[in-house]
Amino acid sequence: MDCQARWLTALSLLALSGCAGLACRPTSITVATKEERSRLETVPRGYTSETGRLEEIRRPEIVRDYWVRDVDGTWYRVSLDQYREAEAGRPLEVCR
16 A cells, blocks of 8 residues: 555544544433524525626525423433424433
8 A cells, every 4th residue: 555545544534533423322311391492594595696696595594493401401402303202201312
């Protein structure tokens, strides 16, 4: 294996090991409370060329985030399906 191939292999392994920390680690928690939070965010909605060049169109939109808190006080962002399933005092599988 030449030097460049070794360098690329080492770089690839380093990059992949860095992603391991971002992976989901399923954990079961006991739900204490749940909360839906809304915020206004400007989101891309296509492109226009009115000015002779391609420009992104952005529109304000209300975005909803769903959160559950475990009995230890830690908040977890969850999907809408998980939020609907969550009940106080019951276990819920979340990503940590």
